[in-house]
Amino acid sequence: MxxxxxxxxxxxxxxxxxxxxxxxxxxxxxxxxxxxxxxxxxxxxxxxxxxxxxxxxxxxxxxxxxxxxxxxxxxxxxxxxxxxxxxxxxxxxxxxxxxxxxxxxxxxxxxKVGAGPIVRSDPMAGEVVDLRVPSALDPATVIGGFPxxxxxxxxxxxxxxxxxERVTEIGRLSAASIIRTPSGKQLVDFGQNASGVVRIRLSGPPGRVVRLNHGEIKGADGELDIKYLTPFRAWPHKPQTDQVTLDGRTMWWQPWFTIHGFRFVEVEGLDANLTSEDIEFVVLSTALEETGSFTASDPRLQKLYENVRWSMRSNFTDTPTDCPTRERSGWTGDAQVFAAAGTVFADIDAYFRRFLRNLAAEQLPDGRMPIYAPAEASEFSGGMARTTRMLSGSAGWGDAIVLIPWTLYSYYGDTTVLESSYPAAQRWIDFLGNRAAAPSRRKRGRRGRVSAHHEQFIVEKGFDWGEWMRPGESFLSSAVDSFRRSGATVATAYYEHSARVLGKIAGVLERTDDERRYTDLADSIRLAWREAYLGPDGRIGIDRQDDYVRALAFGLLDEQERPAAAARLAGLVIAADYHLGTGFLSTPMLLDTLRDNGYADVAYRLLLQETTPSWLDQVNRGATTTWETWEGYTKRGSAANSHNHYSFGAVARFLVEHVAGVAPGKAGFETIEFRPGLESGLTSAAAAVGTPRGTASIAWRKTVGHFSVHVVVPPGALGKLEISSESHLLTEGEHDLHVTIHGTLVNSRDAP
Structure with a gap:
């Protein structure tokens, strides 16, 4: 200088x-x-x-x-x-x-360019380091001879x-236990599944090799189980393994250029027994401002909420991923179903805007959206693979370009995300229109004859993931079911839903002609869907829970048809002994649909179900994150699929909005709906959410004959407290209310 x-x-x-x-x-x-x-x-x-x-x-x-x-x-x-x-x-x-x-x-x-101790680094396989190699950044290193x-x-x-915000350290976890496995390796249990790396104190003679193997599950044999994370023999490296060659020093070490999904770390190569003072879990995630909280009188629901939070932290890295272990891809369907739930934990607006920008940037020329963003393809590697291109037209997944912007607008009130995503959303709807217009010999899941005019609105041609991963389904059986039976039912419903939402977006953006165009299109698709999939007896599609959830949630039924459909949905749940039968796409809407259509008791009983398939079954089995499948394990007891998937964790939104009871009314929480879940069977619940206007919160407690509720309405917002059939308007500030069970306001005072 x-x-x-x-x-x-x-x-x-x-x-x-x-x-x-x-x-x-x-x-x-x-x-x-x-x-x-x-x-x-x-x-x-x-x-x-x-x-x-x-x-x-x-x-x-x-x-x-x-x-x-x-x-x-x-x-x-x-x-x-x-x-x-x-x-x-x-x-x-x-x-x-x-x-x-x-x-x-x-x-x-x-x-100048020089080598260093990092021999190999890979985000999935792990990092290989030789500490005997000096770093070019060491002040003692003479770089004059470097190229x-x-x-x-x-x-x-x-x-x-x-x-x-960057993907960086957001906290550290201490070891809950350290044992020797039957094979003699040291196994560290941190008690929490998450994403990150290990920081460990290393000591040993020069040339000693230490390996750290990371995984989510300890098998029944007492050893680390990673077999279920390597389903493809084509993997070039063992996953999630860091390797360090020691140089004789005693030192703290952690990898720089990798990230793992794990709860357990298997340590090989150290003679001394590790203690909790020698190792810690450095948790890595996008450093979002976490603004939400939830508590309830049933600690299992509180644990469920925290499990979802940890799955979100684990997967909200440099793109919202499906899992932090096996694939780590930015699957659009997973992001689409979880986006609303993400808002109850943190301010995710900018994070998802980046995701949408990546998604739109790689939209294919014909309008289809990649199945994940980024699309894991470039000109350097020959472009998008043919198989990936074929899979990229799936309804429910590609619809992320329409539905996520609408979700962000609904929760944050900013129209710019609608504007920036609008051209890509239009091209996606055009693509679905071309899919529907393409002739197809398949007539999957139909219950009626479709008129020649309406046939052009049925999405039969092409690939769809379908409902995906209903209870008991594998990857293969899910795909086969979609191809043979239910794919068109799902795809056509999403075509209608996205066209209608795009019409609403056009209305917000004051594009009157587009609003009319997409609303008319949605009306035509709706009529076609009804002809194809609504039987004269009121049965829908394949007559499964998700068929009725979509029909009711998307407004595909006339008003007089809704009671029978809701009764059938509730009946299917009851016939399954109050177990859900939905997969990725419909599970986030299931409880709301039951509650909003007169079956709140069924919804809450389903929420509190403790046996497979259910949310609390995972909690009772010691899960610390949400799983990719409802079962989590094979019939033989070995782990199956990812144990850190946020998709089914979309239930966290229901916990906040319908158990505790705080949700946006008008976009951006201009109005706030406070709806305590008095029918839940709980005696108390509380939640806080971040809004563009500040924190909104509710805390209620139920006793014999009445309940008390504390509400905080942020500045510039108007609250509406709903109890039974009555509502009470609340201005900004704090409110303590005491209400009879029948909804009569006994007294109210503004907190000083």
Whole structure:
């Protein structure tokens, strides 16, 4: 430096993950940056204030690179080098001096490149480190003989500022227990399934190799069980394994460029027995502001809520993923069904806007949406695979481009997300229209004859995931059921629903012609759906729970038909001994649909069900996150599928909005509906949610003959307390109310 510094800022990014160092000071820390985006289109950069880090005279700036999502393994088959096979870094240091002048230093061919102790890093497989190899960033390392950096062509067309909180450390967990397994390995149980890495104290002779194997489940044999996480023999590496070659020092170590989903860590290669003082779980997630809470007199519901929170934390990394272990892909269907539930935990507005931007950026020319975002494809690797392209037209999944923006608008009240997603949403609806218009010989699940005019609105052609993973279904049986029986019923219902929602979006955006166009389209699809799937006896589709949930929730039935359909839905639940029979798409709507159509008692009894399939069955079996399937284990008792999937955790929204009872009325919580779940059988419940106007909360307690409720209405909002058939308007501020069970307001006072 050549003078007194006013400010100094370092901007940095990479094709891969990176850490930026200034004079040996780690500016990035545990953050996994840059965030996963369609790297052939844009890459995010980070901004660091290094004013106090620079010193008079010479300064050393460096970047350490890891594979990250750019070159590392992606998806169910761990395909690597999807976006490129050469890592690259970029940095720009801008120094402004007190005298008004400035200097700027950028990465170019004068920079030197050297190796370090990280031998291999992969976001899925893990990190391999040899501590005997000196780091090029060590001040004692002479870099004069290192080769110069080369300019690497980048497929990315744009470098953009990061818009979302980083994936970084959000907390630490201590070991709950440490045992020796029958094979003699040390197994650490942290008591909580989550995403992150281990920080461990290592000691041993030079050349000693220590391995850390991460997993969710301890098998019946007492050993770590990861077999269910490796269903595909094509995987090039054992998943979630970190390896360290020691250099003789005693030191704390944690990996830099990987992330694992786990509760248990199996440690190999250490002679000494570990204690809880030697190891800890560094939890990594997008550092969202968590604004929600929920409590209830039934601790099982409280545990369920916390399990969902942990699944959300685990999967809200650099894109909302399906699971943090097996695939880690940004599946659109999972995100679509969970988005509303996410709002009860944290401010997810910016996070999902980034997801939607990624999704729209990779929309195919014919309008179909990728099945996950980012799409795990680029020109470098030959574009989207044929199979992935075929799977990308699925209803319920692609509809995320319509339904997630509407969800964000409903909870946050900002129309810009509707505007930015609108063109992609239009193209998606056009794609569904082309699917429906394509001739098809299949007539799946029909209960009536469809007129020639309405046949053009039935979505038969193409692939759909369908309801997906009903109780007892496997991946294969779910797909087969959709192909042979129920796919068109689901797809046509979603075509109608998304067209109608897009009409509402057009209305909000004051696009009158579009509003009329999409509303008319939805009306036509509705008539076609009714001809095809509503039988003269009132039976719907395949006559399963999800058929009635969609019909009632999407408004596909006339008013006089709704009571019979609701009765049939309740009857199916009761016939199953109050067990649910729904999968990914309809489960988030099941309890609301029962409650809103006169069967609140059935809804709450279903919520409190304790045997498989149910939410509380997982809680009772010791789950600390929500599972991908209702069963979680095979009939032989071994783990099956992911044990950290947030999709079925969408029930958390029902807990907050219909058990505790606080939900948005008008968009953005301009009005707030307080509806205590008095029919739940609980004696008390409470919840708080973050809104654009501040925190809204409710706490109620039920006693013999009356109940008391404490409500907080944030500034600028109007509350409406609903009890039985009566409602009471509440202005902003705190309110203590005492109400009879019949809904009569006994007294009210504003809290000072």
């Amino acid at each position: 050549r003078g007194q510094v006013r400010t100094a800022r370092l901007r940095a990014s990479a094709l891969g993950w990176y850490r930026a160092f200034v004079n040996g000071d780690d500016q990035t820390g545990p953050a996994l940056v840059p965030r996963w985006t369609p790297f052939d289109q844009y890459v995010e950069f980070q901004d660091y204030d290094v004013t106090t880090t620079l010193v008079t005279g010479n300064n050393r700036i460096g970047l350490v690179l890891g594979d990250g999502r750019y070159r590392g393994g992606l998806g169910a088959f761990q395909h690597d080098s999807v976006y490129g096979d050469r890592l690259a870094g970029w940095a720009q240091l801008t120094i402004e001096y007190v005298d008004g002048t400035r200097d700027e230093y950028v990465t170019d061919t004068t920079w 110069h950096a080369a300019v690497t062509p980048s497929g990315a067309r744009q470098l953009i500022a990061e818009e979302v």
